[in-house]
Amino acid sequence: MFNNRATVLLSGLLALVFVGTGGCGRNSATVTVAGSTAFQPFAEKLAEQYVANHPEAVISVQGGGSALGIQSTLAGTASIGMADLVKLPPEAQSLHPTVVAQDGIALVVHPKNPITSLTLDQIRDIFNGKIVDWSELGGAAHAITVVSREAGSGTRSSFEQIVNGIQLTANAIIQDSNGTIRETVANDPYALGYLSHGLVDPTKIKALQVDKVECTREEIKAKRYPLVRPIYLLTREEPQGVARAFIDYILSAEGQAMILKDGLLPAR
Amino acid sequence: MRIAPKYTQRLAVALLGGATLLTLLVLLFIILFVLQKGLPAVTWQFLSQAPRDMGRSGGILPVIVGTFLLPLLAIAIALPLGVGTAVYLTEYTRETRLTRVIRFGTDCLAGIPSIIFGLFGFIFFVVILGFGWSLLSGGLTLALMILPTIIRTTEEAIRAVPNTFREVSFSLGATRWETVLHVVLPNALPGIVTGIMLSLGRSIGETAAVIFTAGSALRMPTSVYDSVRTMAVHFYLLAREGLSNENAYGTAAVLILAVLGVNLTAYWIMNRFVGRHT
Amino acid sequence: MKWNSETIVRQVLTVIAFSSIAGLLLIALFILKEGLPFILHVGPRAFLLSSNWDPANGHYGIYPMIVASIWITLGAMLVGAPLGVAGAIFLNEFVPKPAMRLIKPTLELLAGIPSVVFGFIGVMVLAPFIRAHLGGPGLSLLAGALILGIMILPTVISISTDAIAAVPSTFREGALALGATRWQAVHMVILKAARSGILASIILAMGRAVGETMAVIMVAGNAVKIPHGPLDSVRTLTANIALEMGYATGLHRQALFATGVVLFIFIMILNSLAGLVLRKKVRRS
Numbered sequence: 001m002f003n004n005r006a007t008v009l010l011s012g013l014l015a016l017v018f019v020g021t022g023g024c025g026r027n028s029a030t031v032t033v034a035g036s037t038a039f040q041p042f043a044e045k046l047a048e049q050y051v052a053n054h055p056e057a058v059i060s061v062q063g064g065g066s067a068l069g070i071q072s073t074l075a076g077t078a079s080i081g082m083a084d085l086v087k088l089p090p091e092a093q094s095l096h097p098t099v100v101a102q103d104g105i106a107l108v109v110h111p112k113n114p115i116t117s118l119t120l121d122q123i124r125d126i127f128n129g130k131i132v133d134w135s136e137l138g139g140a141a142h143a144i145t146v147v148s149r150e151a152g153s154g155t156r157s158s159f160e161q162i163v164n165g166i167q168l169t170a171n172a173i174i175q176d177s178n179g180t181i182r183e184t185v186a187n188d189p190y191a192l193g194y195l196s197h198g199l200v201d202p203t204k205i206k207a208l209q210v211d212k213v214e215c216t217r218e219e220i221k222a223k224r225y226p227l228v229r230p231i232y233l234l235t236r237e238e239p240q241g242v243a244r245a246f247i248d249y250i251l252s253a254e255g256q257a258m259i260l261k262d263g264l265l266p267a268r
Numbered sequence: 269m270r271i272a273p274k275y276t277q278r279l280a281v282a283l284l285g286g287a288t289l290l291t292l293l294v295l296l297f298i299i300l301f302v303l304q305k306g307l308p309a310v311t312w313q314f315l316s317q318a319p320r321d322m323g324r325s326g327g328i329l330p331v332i333v334g335t336f337l338l339p340l341l342a343i344a345i346a347l348p349l350g351v352g353t354a355v356y357l358t359e360y361t362r363e364t365r366l367t368r369v370i371r372f373g374t375d376c377l378a379g380i381p382s383i384i385f386g387l388f389g390f391i392f393f394v395v396i397l398g399f400g401w402s403l404l405s406g407g408l409t410l411a412l413m414i415l416p417t418i419i420r421t422t423e424e425a426i427r428a429v430p431n432t433f434r435e436v437s438f439s440l441g442a443t444r445w446e447t448v449l450h451v452v453l454p455n456a457l458p459g460i461v462t463g464i465m466l467s468l469g470r471s472i473g474e475t476a477a478v479i480f481t482a483g484s485a486l487r488m489p490t491s492v493y494d495s496v497r498t499m500a501v502h503f504y505l506l507a508r509e510g511l512s513n514e515n516a517y518g519t520a521a522v523l524i525l526a527v528l529g530v531n532l533t534a535y536w537i538m539n540r541f542v543g544r545h546t
Numbered sequence: 547m548k549w550n551s552e553t554i555v556r557q558v559l560t561v562i563a564f565s566s567i568a569g570l571l572l573i574a575l576f577i578l579k580e581g582l583p584f585i586l587h588v589g590p591r592a593f594l595l596s597s598n599w600d601p602a603n604g605h606y607g608i609y610p611m612i613v614a615s616i617w618i619t620l621g622a623m624l625v626g627a628p629l630g631v632a633g634a635i636f637l638n639e640f641v642p643k644p645a646m647r648l649i650k651p652t653l654e655l656l657a658g659i660p661s662v663v664f665g666f667i668g669v670m671v672l673a674p675f676i677r678a679h680l681g682g683p684g685l686s687l688l689a690g691a692l693i694l695g696i697m698i699l700p701t702v703i704s705i706s707t708d709a710i711a712a713v714p715s716t717f718r719e720g721a722l723a724l725g726a727t728r729w730q731a732v733h734m735v736i737l738k739a740a741r742s743g744i745l746a747s748i749i750l751a752m753g754r755a756v757g758e759t760m761a762v763i764m765v766a767g768n769a770v771k772i773p774h775g776p777l778d779s780v781r782t783l784t785a786n787i788a789l790e791m792g793y794a795t796g797l798h799r800q801a802l803f804a805t806g807v808v809l810f811i812f813i814m815i816l817n818s819l820a821g822l823v824l825r826k827k828v829r830r831s
Contacts, residue, residue, distance in 0.1 A: 030493070032400060041509070044486060045321060060485040060495045062401055067793030075395050145683045151602065152793040173685055173779050174768035176789060179509030187674050188683060277729035281640055287632035291699055295656045298667055352562035360559060370567060377570050379813045381757025383784050384806045387791050388573050412569055419566065445555040473660030476759045476788050504662040504760065520663050527658035531651060
């Protein structure tokens with residue numbers, strides 16, 4: 001059936017041509033921004049604004065989590081990686097970081113939950129599975145539904161690093177974005193989760209005090225609230241061209257004002 | 269005590285009817301739930317504008333375009349490959365062990381979870397070949413996903429064409445290719461169209477594989493290297509972030525209407541062609 | 547070799563067929579190339595039977611996910627198979643043809659609804675209901691099985707309907723002529739004849755349930771633990787791949803491909819089963 005050598009050669013040639021064109025023809029002016037789901041909505045809005053002023057720029061924003069942001073920047077798939085991490089991991093050391101915002105991590109429960117404050121030690125024990133019932137903390141007699149993010153999330157890595165010593169309990173429910181954590185906690189009176197401070201909607205969820213410090217912008221700015229992380233934009237080398245212009249825009253007064261308005265803190 | 273068959277029949281009909289009714293009600297509930305919450309959001313502005321403010325306001329025009337272009341590209345790649353392969357396997361080769369192995373292989377690949385195609389597409393097209401998150405990566409991945417289905421359904425449709433048709437054609441002096449082109453394929457068309465519709469439906473609803481290959485960019489695509497967002501992806505992202513449940517439902521409503529449209533088009537095509545050849 | 551239009555066509559078709567098959571082979575080989583060495587390196591026992599999934603520290607046990615996938619699929623089958631087959635029987639045997647003209651397109655429309663819509667309704671409607679009335683976090687094995695069961699209903703109904711419709715009408719008429727009621731004709735004659743087709747439809751629907759990703763991520767909770775009951779939160783093999791594939795590198799990435807191999811084997815077993823069931827029928831008739 002396939003005994004005709006000419007056929008085999010032709011197919012092989014086609015395949016080579018196909019593979020060879022990989023990457024060519026790709027518009028090198030496209031800036032692909034990928035990574036942190038916490039910063040993704042902001043990046044989209046900033047890109048929208050930037051492109052409105054510079055119509056020839058092509059900025060493509062993707063999500064996937066901070067770890068994906070780092071990996072794809074290293075691999076060249078993304079021009080800019082977004083990572084919301086307290087400390088950049090070893091593989092990111094070769095990348096060039098720019099801080100563009102600060103964000104607090106709010107510890108959230110259902111509005112009907114009587115608990116208003118937790119200590120870092122209590123938080124650690126809950127997420128380790130040592131404290132399993134709300135009654136151990138002075139609340140109702142019911143199991144705590146621990147909600148966390150997937151392993152590649154910058155929010156989770158930062159949270160676990162700041163609280164220090166967390167080996168997430170196997171009973172924890174895992175959700176893949178800030179939004180789903182918010183919805184999960186909003187729907188379950190016994191849930192405990194964490195998410196980007198800018199996404200707390202007081203009508204749906206309640207942010208707890210950590211070590212008696214409220215999770216508000218002032219406390220975060222004053223560095224009294226412990227759960228804070230910077231948001232990095234990472235590039236392979238010194239940013240250039242459209243990537244540089246975009247990052248500069250984000251750091252400009254206009255960009256930072258938009259970040260502030262929508263719930264994050266400016267890079268300072 | 270034996271119950272008269274008349275009564276067991278009534279019981280059976282009641283139970284079966286009840287089960288069927290339950291099934292239809294649950295499924296209808298889902299469609300109506302989405303349409304009821306979503307249709308109010310579907311205005312002309314919604315359909316014709318670009319999204320603004322992270323999807324909280326504005327419309328979904330680029331998303332609609334993406335939902336149209338991506339499956340189109342996938343089918344444009346998979347259809348000629350699939351039909352050609354099926355024609356070759358049925359009309360131009362004998363039934364050997366090799367063809368049986370190939371058939372088993374395509375059957376297996378037809379059943380592989382989409383996420384695995386997504387994983388492959390992400391690693392191979394997006395990263396290794398460097399196409400990035402793009403229409404091209406997404407289209408190629410989807411094409412590979414639907415290829416086994418198209419090969420399989422086309423093969424079955426071709427086999428269903430009676431041999432007498434072919435024999436008559438040959439006796440009239442036609443070559444094999446002329447027979448395939450003018451006799452076999454037109455008669456196999458309803459089956460082929462079914463395969464295309466099935467694949468189209470699957471492509472439109474595909475989410476995980478699409479996010480990882482075509483990405484989720486909100487702008488209007490201008491080249492195959494651009495990332496696109498499809499309605500299924502947009503619905504998923506809006507819904508899970510809780511940014512705008514209203515727009516999420518609106519997107520889902522448009523999506524369901526699109527699927528309805530595709531199905532109705534399929535019926536229309538089938539009626540036209542079946543009417544012509546029977 | 548004579549180069550006329552016939553041979554040109556033959557060559558073109560050969561190239562096309564070769565390319566398609568090569569493309570599909572590429573996927574299969576790629577997955578195997580990434581996944582098999584990993585399984586051999588880590589050891590099948592450590593991979594398949596260990597409950598310790600902790601890629602950051604080099605542990606790749608997917609046992610809880612295998613258990614979850616099996617239970618969710620069985621649960622989906624428990625929901626989808628009886629309802630689906632009952633529906634197929636009823637629609638084929640007891641519903642007049644004109645009504646079918648409306649019902650059949652509706653079912654096909656339902657088959658086209660994306661899984662994320664089902665998943666979202668599961669999150670908004672089903673999970674809170676389970677949490678309020680049955681306990682647990684709501685996002686659970688039960689929620690996943692119910693949603694999957696509903697999702698495979700159109701498939702089961704449609705393939706079973708084909709199987710039942712394929713039974714020659716002489717079977718039906720013969721039974722009725724011998725004095726059987728419609729129901730007796732159905733369960734004594736027609737169902738027996740359509741049995742393999744119906745079984746095949748259930749097995750194929752199970753294959754689709756095993757492969758479902760989005761809906762499961764949304765409603766099953768994704769906890770990496772072995773479920774002790776239907777109200778526990780679980781993570782399936784597909785959810786595991788989707789949650790980690792974006793950033794996994796090296797051994798971790800290979801682990802995900804290896805999970806793909808496991809899924810591949812699952813599906814192959816299910817497909818072969820379906821094929822066996824259908825072939826037995828052909829041999830008997």
